[in-house]
Amino acid sequence: MAHRFFYEGSFDDDLLPLEGSEAHHLLHVLRLKEGDQVLLFNGTGVEVEGKIEKTGRKSVEIRVISRRESGDEKQVPLILATAVPKGDRFRWLVEKAAELGVTKLVPLITERSSVDPGENKLKKLQQTIVSAAKQSGQIRLMELAPVQQLGDFFKEIGESGVQLLIADPQGVEWSQLNQSNPNSSAAGTVILVGPEGGFSPEEVQAAQDAGAEAVKINAGILRIETAALLMAGLMRLPTS
Numbered sequence: 001m002a003h004r005f006f007y008e009g010s011f012d013d014d015l016l017p018l019e020g021s022e023a024h025h026l027l028h029v030l031r032l033k034e035g036d037q038v039l040l041f042n043g044t045g046v047e048v049e050g051k052i053e054k055t056g057r058k059s060v061e062i063r064v065i066s067r068r069e070s071g072d073e074k075q076v077p078l079i080l081a082t083a084v085p086k087g088d089r090f091r092w093l094v095e096k097a098a099e100l101g102v103t104k105l106v107p108l109i110t111e112r113s114s115v116d117p118g119e120n121k122l123k124k125l126q127q128t129i130v131s132a133a134k135q136s137g138q139i140r141l142m143e144l145a146p147v148q149q150l151g152d153f154f155k156e157i158g159e160s161g162v163q164l165l166i167a168d169p170q171g172v173e174w175s176q177l178n179q180s181n182p183n184s185s186a187a188g189t190v191i192l193v194g195p196e197g198g199f200s201p202e203e204v205q206a207a208q209d210a211g212a213e214a215v216k217i218n219a220g221i222l223r224i225e226t227a228a229l230l231m232a233g234l235m236r237l238p239t240s
Contacts, residue, residue, distance in 0.1 A: 003032065005041075006043070006133070008042065010042070011040070015063055015064070016040065016062045018062055023059050034053065035051060037049065037051050038051075043133065044140065046067060048064050075101065076188050076189065078101070079102070079189070080191050081106040082107065082228045083107075083110050083196075084147075085225050090115070091125060093224070095132045098133055099135065099138070100233055100236050101136075101142075104143040104144075104145060105142060108153060109148065109150065111202070111203060112200060115195075129142050150199075157190060157210070160187055161187035165191050165192065166199070166215065168199070171216045172213070172214065173215075173216055177215065192207055192212060193228040196224065
């Protein structure tokens, strides 16, 4: 199977220059040669099959053989809006959410939040998203949104028509959700996951006022990242 690389640019030309860390990985880690075939994606839903035409010390020229559009148009948008776990657990959450095909991850500030990742940390996590997409075969990059207050997030989604689910130990069992298809909303689904200690009663009520359905996904109490990824994984299960 051809190796995949992230290309920062459009695929309009038939000869594409690959530079920076991706070129270094191709040349000095994988040690690919002229004539080898590779796959390129730029995170916009297009993937290119190409052949290495020329190599230098720090750059590679790729000749485009074919282009294909993403086949995920039928996959509804999935937004994960979650409190931020401590330490490296947030990076792990971002990585796995990107692998699962989450469309957008929104870090939330809630009443009981203890972590605000900050703009610089969010920028550094962009490479994590790229690496996760390369590994998992995703053609589109997950969007990592700026940190938002929970109330502001409710205002943003407003009348968007998304299906809104909130993780809550007092909610209905996942299997009892009143839906024939977990991806029932064509506008997409938003999953809300609170901090350690959970959402406050006022936040749960605000979510329900916004149309959220409270869902219980486990008999025990899960960490932020476990609950978020479990719900995202259930939403991305293939349907017949």
